[in-house]
Amino acid sequence: MLGFLLYLLLTLLFSCWIFPSRAYRKLKKNGFVGPIPSFPMGNIREMTNNRKLFIYWLGAEPFLYVADPEFLRKMSSGVVGKSWGIVKVFKNNREPMFGSGMVMVEGDDWVRHRHVITPAFSPSHLKAMASLMVEPATNMLDKWATLINSGKPEIDVEREITTTMGEITAVTSFGLSYRDGSSGSRLFEKLQAVQDTLFNSNRYEGVPFSKWMCPKKTLEAKRLGKEIDQLLISIIDARKSCWDGSSPRNDLLGLMMNGDGQAGMSLSTTELVGECKTFFFSGYETTALALSWTLLLLAMYPDWQNQLRDEVRQLFGDGQINFEKLTDLIKMEWVLKEVLRLYSPAPNTQRQAREDIKVDDLVIPNGTNIWIDIVSMHHDPTLWGDDVNDFRPDRFKDDNLYGGCKHKMGYLPFGFGGKMCIGRNLTLMEYKVVLTLMLTRFSFSLSPSYRHSPAFMFSLRPKYGLPLLVERL
Template structure:
């Protein structure tokens, strides 16, 4: 094994990888060594600025719908809402559309099942590695395996349907389109990643793509609620830079203070 590949061993314990397999499978998050290098080589080009730029409109549309719901709820005399839940749901919808071009119903099903699976797995994190814990926690073991298989089945259907149709979603290329293109050799699928590996990477997109982002935005909103001076500064910048224009990647680049708040 080359020095470069050895360097890509992140020290992920087998007990942890086995415990999280229903959620991540053997995708990039759980891969090690040459397997990690192989997966990253296939996936990294998907997240080029050019590809992500093409998906901004989807993100903007979903965010506008969320804000419209908030306005409607406030106007109806019910100003209290679970902001974190709303943001997590919207982030899940965005990642479902940008990663796999899913319709709302399928996206909701997969999102709910992944969230349930995540809660069941993380609830017993302190027991990971305890000998025979899967036998002791048999109910949890069976439930997580069942959920993992249900999620795999839903994603497999999406992938196989896309392979057969070869139709781009509304004229756009989502991450699954790009991944399938990367996964073709001489016009045949499965030469680089197997179908099961494709499913695992789609799960990785879901978990890694929306949970961390949603929680970061939720915390940011909470901190802004505590510091109204920063609220005012950001509003002023948005009025000045965005004004009545549609939000796109070029406009976002001009929001220096907003970027600063999101990154610190």
């Protein structure tokens, strides 16, 4: 008993004081400063918005906060993707949701995962997926028409779009049915449940022994994670049992299972499960939120809604979508980029240094946690001008890549460097297909019941849903 108590005391001492103090002294020695932390919550309350580079504490975990695009450019210059590490406090807590997927692996394993997955996002494979998106989206719009006909024009478009994007992801990436009770719908429901559970149990991230502060939520997240693993393993096993060794199906799962034929470039079942979890979650979430925030802004700015509708009609008339012409929806692409600037689905990103990184006269020590505040840079008037908070898609007219931002690292809708989001072209295609179908059938206006409250739950979501008044054209 005495030995056990001594062990607990030493663990508490090292976790709460010695390790954090050592990391803080290394950062301070190299020229970084920040508010003094308070036990046990760190200094999250003392963080200010008028500084772009400082140390802050998430519980007992020191972070280097970065919202300076020039510092970010110098920091990331010469650092390859595989040399960035995963912040351990997040890695441990989010394992039920992402498993051993690409966002959770490092070094050569990250390179191998990236090499296996990249072919799935080639233009030829994306084109094959495009036609499969139409039916789920059309079913959603048919449902909306039925609701409107029955006198219910107010629709929570965020909830509807999220469910439909889950169906599209299930069909195009894994060939899964999405009927009630099917593998696709159960997988989607459990992933949403584990996301909500993890968010509610991770409010004390960085605080020593935080997982014991919400033991029920922690255990629930692990249980859901295991259930998702078993469901995906059964899907993978079923795919293997019917594969005769010929060319695999050209969806994400088939391409990942096949690797590229090179020795050492395949994924284990555990890794396949992790990638399926990662892609299913990120695959539907980013596009669903981009579409949801778009409909809100188009409802607020009907002139832009009409401009996009006119653009769609000029390209496609009243006929079917010509997938070859999706790239010609220029104004729609401006709108997407402006939406991703104002309402970034991933408001921040984290890295952990795997080597000492020199930036001018400063040195970021090996092992330093780094918090990159994307939403702050996207709303910085020194980068974008006094109209930074205005919805102005035409800012991308003359500068299609950066929207007139005064620094190229100030606009990061899909991350940066070697770890830029691998599915960004898929997101763009899904967005254009689904929004085109919406605009050809309906117009959108604000509902009096809408409450504007963007909330961060691993991604930026409308806290109270997104009810809009939907009218048939």
